[in-house]
Amino acid sequence: MSLPPxxxxxxxxxxxxxxxxxxPYSRRLRARYGDVITLHVERHAPWVLLGDPDHVKQVFxxxxxxxxxxxxxxxxxxxxxxxxxxxxxxxxxxxxxKLMLPPFHGERMQAYGDMIRAIAAEEVASWPTGQPLPTRLxxxxxxxxxxxxxxxxxxxxxxxxxxxxLLEFVGRPSSLVLSVLGGTRANAYVYGRVRAEVDRLLxxxxxxxxxxxxxxxxxxxxxxxxxxxxMDDVTLIDELVTLLAAGHETTATALAWxxxxxxxxxxxxxxxxxxxxxxxDAVCKETLRLRPVIPGVIRMLKxxxxxxxxxxxxxxxxxxxxxLVHTREDIYPDPLAFRPERFLEQPAGTYTxxxxxxxVRRCLGxxxxxxxxxxxxxxxxxxxxxxxxxxxxxxxxxxxSITLAPRADGxxxxxxxxxxxxxxxxxxxxx
Ligand code: HEM
Numbered sequence: 433m434s435l436p437p438x439x440x441x442x443x444x445x446x447x448x449x450x451x452x453x454x455x456p457y458s459r460r461l462r463a464r465y466g467d468v469i470t471l472h473v474e475r476h477a478p479w480v481l482l483g484d485p486d487h488v489k490q491v492f493x494x495x496x497x498x499x500x501x502x503x504x505x506x507x508x509x510x511x512x513x514x515x516x517x518x519x520x521x522x523x524x525x526x527x528x529x530k531l532m533l534p535p536f537h538g539e540r541m542q543a544y545g546d547m548i549r550a551i552a553a554e555e556v557a558s559w560p561t562g563q564p565l566p567t568r569l570x571x572x573x574x575x576x577x578x579x580x581x582x583x584x585x586x587x588x589x590x591x592x593x594x595x596x597x598l599l600e601f602v603g604r605p606s607s608l609v610l611s612v613l614g615g616t617r618a619n620a621y622v623y624g625r626v627r628a629e630v631d632r633l634l635x636x637x638x639x640x641x642x643x644x645x646x647x648x649x650x651x652x653x654x655x656x657x658x659x660x661x662x663m664d665d666v667t668l669i670d671e672l673v674t675l676l677a678a679g680h681e682t683t684a685t686a687l688a689w690x691x692x693x694x695x696x697x698x699x700x701x702x703x704x705x706x707x708x709x710x711x712x713d714a715v716c717k718e719t720l721r722l723r724p725v726i727p728g729v730i731r732m733l734k735x736x737x738x739x740x741x742x743x744x745x746x747x748x749x750x751x752x753x754x755x756l757v758h759t760r761e762d763i764y765p766d767p768l769a770f771r772p773e774r775f776l777e778q779p780a781g782t783y784t785x786x787x788x789x790x791x792v793r794r795c796l797g798x799x800x801x802x803x804x805x806x807x808x809x810x811x812x813x814x815x816x817x818x819x820x821x822x823x824x825x826x827x828x829x830x831x832x833s834i835t836l837a838p839r840a841d842g843x844x845x846x847x848x849x850x851x852x853x854x855x856x857x858x859x860x861x862x863x
Pocket of ligand 1: 682790791796800
């Protein structure tokens with residue numbers, strides 16, 4: 433049994449390289465060691481990064497009893513709770529995933545369209561013009577509002593403030609250090625305290641919903657989960673926190689990256705504003721390719737595993753590297769260029785475009801996220817005539833928990849249109 437090659441320096445240095453500049457760092461490692469690389473992250477089992485789509489396919493279609501994603505996501509346990517679908521493995525995971533899928537089916541998306549369109553238009557109308565706007569903060573408020581309306585069917589300001597406070601804590605650099613380097617007990621204690629208010633409010637909401645005689649006729653996600661499954665309250669709370677946390681910061685970050693890129697690519701922005709749906713879709717895909725919100729997905733090996741000519745021992749993690757796959761010259765010529773047209777020329781491949789991971793663990797909210805991105809970008813393109821960068825230099829990345837956000841929060845300067853656009857509805861599809 434052998435570990436593939438990789439840097440031999442101190443583990444702390446490797447950890448810093450990964451945390452501070454994951455994109456350039458992993459590309460440097462690829463240039464030196466190839467497509468299968470061992471990385472040592474402090475206090476974690478070794479990671480084997482995979483940058484070849486054939487290896488990614490092998491992992492995504494492999495045996496989930498050998499490739500444990502839930503265990504790989506353990507860093508999220510203090511935040512999401514042990515019953516979160518993201519933390520489960522094996523039959524427990526499959527069962528729970530099946531219960532949670534119906535509200536996220538493609539055909540359900542149209543039901544969310546009007547709501548998303550209205551909230552997005554209202555939000556964009558409030559954006560200040562002619563001054564630097566940190567878009568991630570605005571898109572985050574917007575996507576939180578949207579996911580809360582989708583889950584609960586109505587606004588709840590107390591819960592919104594509590595979720596904001598929770599994610600503000602999670603996004604602090606010190607919290608990432610605590611998650612990576614702190615022990616299990618310290619993490620459980622700290623996160624238990626910051627989650628307490630969210631849990632209390634969710635328990636109240638669930639109790640009220642259980643007593644609601646109209647429950648069966650409601651079509652918000654909470655009602656669908658309560659009426660369609662026999663999930664107990666503790667599990668429901670973990671899943672709601674999962675949907676609230678996984679379901680808005682990721683999409684908000686992707687939207688901020690789209691604006692950061694578009695502001696520096698006036699031709700792409702101009703073409704987007706012409707209203708062609710396929711181009712809108714291509715902008716979303718190219719943004720998620722070039723600036724993936726999550727750089728890689730982790731599978732903990734429960735048995736020795738043959739991959740790329742190596743037999744990797746149990747206890748090591750294999751990590752399909754989203755960033756490495758997305759920056760392959762042979763699949764994406766001129767890979768660091770932002771060029772949405774590439775997705776008009778060739779469709780996104782199952783194992784070559786992987787911002788949502790894959791296999792039985794593929795993001796449950798992928799359709800929802802893409803649908804939301806398209807509607808929000810459309811609302812922005814309809815309302816904003818001019819989009820300019822604050823500085824000509826592209827923004828680097830910063831970690832916010834496990835997500836990679838624009839370092840200056842996607843700052844742009846917008847000029848709004850004075851009269852609303854009249855467009856035939858609806859525009860984006862649930863593709
Ligand atoms: C642009 C936005 C998003 C990105 C980039 C993203 C990315 C991801 C990734 C990479 C995974 C792990 C997949 C794997 O291990 O193979 C994941 C899982 C998951 N995501 Fe998302 N996500 C986004 C939006 C959402 C939304 C909107 C929701 C829900 C409303 C959501 C809910 C989930 C859940 C529940 C899982 C766990 C699936 C499982 O373990 O079976 N995500 N997401």
